[in-house]
Amino acid sequence: MIIAPLRRTNFRLLIGSGLLPLCLALTLLASLLLPAGQLRAAEPAAASLKLVPEDASAYTAFLRLREQFDLVANSNWWAKISESDKYKGAMMMWEMMASNPGSPAGELQEALKNPDNAKLYELLKGMVSDEVFMYTGANAAEAFELMQRINNANNAASLEATAEFQRQLENADDFGNLDYPDPGINMMRAVLQTLAEDTDRVAVPEMLLGFKTDDTDEAERQLRRLEAYVTVILENEPDAAMLRGRVNRQEIGEGEFLVLTLDGAMIPWDQAPWDRLSDKPSEFDEVVDKITASELVIAIGVHKGYVMLSVGPSLAHVEKLGSGTSLADSPRLAPVAAMGEKRFTLVSYSDAAMNAALGWSEGDLDAFADMAKSFLMMSELDDDAQQAVLAEIPEIKKDLASMMPDMGDRLTVGFLNGRGYEMMSYDWGTNKLLDGSQPLSLLNHLGGKPILAFAGRGVHRPQDYEMVVKWLTRTSKFFEKHVVPTMDDDDQEAYAQVVEVAYPALRQADKVTREMLIPSMADGQFAFVIDAEATSPLWHVAIPDFGRDMPMAMPALVTGLSDSEQFAKALGEYKRLFVETYEKLRELEPEEFPPLDVPEAQQETHEAVDFYSYALPMELGVDEKVTVTLGIHEKFALMGLLPEQLKRLAKPTPLVADSVPLKDLSRPLAAATYFDLHALSDAVRPWVEETVIMQMQMGGDLGDFGDFDDEFNEALDVTEQIEFWFSVVRVVHGFSSATYMEDGATVTHAELHLEDIEP
Secondary structure (H helix, E strand, C coil): CCHHHHHHCCCHHHHHHCHHHHHHHHHHCCCCCCCHHHCCCCCCCCHHHHCCECCCCEEEEEECHHHHHHHHHCCHHHHHHHCCHHHHHHHHHHHHHHCCCCCHHHHHHHHCCCHHHHHHHHHHHHHCCCEEEEEECCCHHHHHHHHHHHHHHHHHHHHHHHHHHHHHHHHCCCHHHCCCCCHHHHHHHHHHHHHHHCHHHCCCCCEEEEEECCCHHHHHHHHHHHHHHHHHHHHHCHHHHHHCCCEEEEEECCEEEEEEEEEHHHCCHHHCCHHHHCCCCCCCHHHHHHHHCCEEEEEEEEECCEEEEEEECCCHHHHCCCCCCEHHHCHHHHHHHHCCCCEEEEEEEECHHHHHHHCCCHHHHHHHHHHHHHHHHHCCCCHHHHHHHHHHHHHHHHHHHHHCCCCCCEEEEEEECCCEEEEEEEECCCCCCECCCCCCHHHHECCCCCCEEEEEEECCCHHHHHHHHHHHHHHHHHHHHHHHHHCCHHHHHHHHHHHHHHHHHHHHHHHHHHHHHHHHCCCCEEEEEEECCCEECCCECCCCCCCCCEECCEEEEEEECCCHHHHHHHHHHHHHHHHHHHHHHHHHCCCCCCCCCCCCCEEEEECCEEEEEEECCHHHCECCCCEEEEEECCCEEEEECCHHHHHHHHCCECCCCCCCCCCCCCCCCCEEEEEEHHHHHHHHHHHHHHHHHHHHHHCCECHHHCECCCCHHHHHHHHHHHHHHHHHHCCEEEEEEEEEEECCEEEEEEEEEECCCCC
C-alpha cells in the first residue's frame, strides 16, 4: 500500500532543498509562453461552472495547470535555471536522499515501484493537470461568519483572563492565594455563549473540492483500494473502533463515493466541566442539542468526470450538481461569457454574504470593543477613567462603521494572453473611497518611464477630517480630566504652559485646514512615483566612492489641486504657526528647545511650476543636490528630495507603459498602477557589481556568493552568478493595473507581463 509511505514522507526536505519554492515559482512564471502562432486553440471557461448551482456562496477554479507547467518546462528561462549550480545541487541532494531506503524520499521511491502506486501517481498528476475547482454552498457564509465570531470571542476571552489575573496581582496581599482564571475555560465558555446567541446558524457548511480527470476508471479503482485500506484500519486499530459502521459506499447518479458519517453525539459532552462553564445548568442545552443532532458527512468519490472531496451536513449538495440553474447562468458570471474564447487560468466568484463574512464587518468592531475593554482592565487608569473610555466605544464603532464599504458580489477572471497573465476583477460592493468619473491627469506627471508609479482619485470627504478632529478633541479632554490630575505639581505646571501656547496654534491650524487646505485639494488626485533617472558619484559620505555616477531610486509625491493659491497660503500658514509656536516654547524652556534655524527656500520657476527647495544640514552628509523640495502648479503640487526629479515630473509626459490595461490613459479611471522590474533591475545592478568589485579588491566576505582571497577563478564565479541572476529575473517585465467603474461595478484590469529570456 502507498498510503503509509506517503503519510510518513517528510515534505520539509523538499522545502529545505529548495524544490518546493522552485515549483511554486514555476507556477507563477507559467506564461513563459511559446510564440503566439504555436498556442493551442482556446477553450471555454471552467466546465465545473455548469455543475455548481447558482446559489453557491463562493467558487474558484484553477485551469490549464499542466499547460502552464509545460510552458515553463519548455522555456529558455527554465533551461537556464536547470543549468545553475543551485538547481544541480538540489537535484543531487534529492538523488542522495532517494538512494537511502530509510529516508522518506527513499520510501517514496520504493513505493512507486509498486505498479498500483505508480498508477496512483499518474492519476494524481492528471488530477492537477487541467481543472481544479472548489465551491461552498449557500449556507457557508453564515457558518463562516459564525466561525469568525467564535474566533473573536476566543481572543477576547483570552485577553480577559490575562487582564483579570493582572488585576489580582495588583490587589493581592498573598500571592500564594491567587485564583488564576483558566484561559481554556474562558475560551470554551466564550465559544458556547457565541453559539447560544445564534443557535439557528449552527450548521456544517457545504464544501466541495473537485479535480477533473480523464481516467475515471482508474480513479474508481484507486477508490476501491482506499476502501479496502480503510476497512483494514477499522477492523484492526482499536483507536478507530468508534468509526466502525460509519464508513460506507454510496452511489450518486453514475458516481460512487466512499462516505464517512460523523455526528455530534460522538462528542463526550458528559466530560465537559459544566459547573465551571456556567452557573445555569441548562444555559447551553439548546446548543448541545443542536450540535448533537448535527451530522458531518465527508465523502470522496468519482462523479461527472471529477474526483471529488465533499464536506457537509449531507450529500445533498453533491446530488444536485449539474441539475437546475447553474452558476454559469448567473448574471454575475456574464463577464466571463462576454470575454469569448480566452485561455482561462482562473475563475473565482463570491457573493455579498460570503464577502461580508470574510471581510471587515461590524462584528469585527464588536470584537475590537471587547478587546479594548480587556486592555483597559490591564491599564493604570482608574475606574472613572475606564468608564469614560467605555462610554465612548459605541460612538467609535458607529463612526468606523460609517467608513466601511457595503459588501457586494465579486468576480475575478484570469487568463493567458501570450505575454503573461491578464486578470479582470469585478466588485459590485458600494465604493466609498475611489472616484472614477474622470481621466487621471496626473498620469502625465510621472516622468514617463518610472520604476514604480501609482495614481488615483479619491472621493472628496471633508467629513473624515471632521471625525479625526472630533476624536482628537475628545482625547484631549479625557487626558486633561483623567490623566493630568495624576501628574505631580511641576508636570502639571509645565503641561499648562505648553497648552497655553499650543492650543491657540492648533485652533488656527484647524481653521487653515478647513478653510484652505481641504478645499484646495478637492480635485482628489494623488500619485506616488519612484524613478532612478538621477545619478551621483557620491550620494552619501558613508557610501564608498566607486569612481562612477551611480543611480538612485528616489520617491516623489504628486497631488492634484483645485485651488493652488489657497494651497500655497495654507502651507505658508502652517510654517508661520510652527515657527511662532516653537519660539514661544523656547522662551519657556530654552534648554529643551535649541535655536531654530529655518533655511530660506531657494525659489525658481520651471514648466509653470514654482519650486521651493530647502537645503539639508551638512551634518547629514548627503549630496548637496538632495533637498526638501516643493513645487506648486495651478493644477498640481509635487513633493520630493530631488529638484531635478520634480522638474521632470512637472513637464507633461505621457506614461510610457508596455501594458495592456494602461493602453488608453484618456478614459475615466479611478486608479492606475505600473511597476517596471527591468528598470528596477537596471538601477540595482550597478550597486551590486560595484560592491562585489570592492569586496573582491578587499578580499572580503560575499555572504551567499562565497569567500575568496583575490583568487581569479572565484572572483569570476561571483561575476558569473551576478550575470546569471540578473538575467533570470528579467523574465518578469512588470505589473500594471487600471481601476474604473463599469455598469455598477468597480473593475480592476491587471496584467503580469512575462517574456522568455534569450537562450
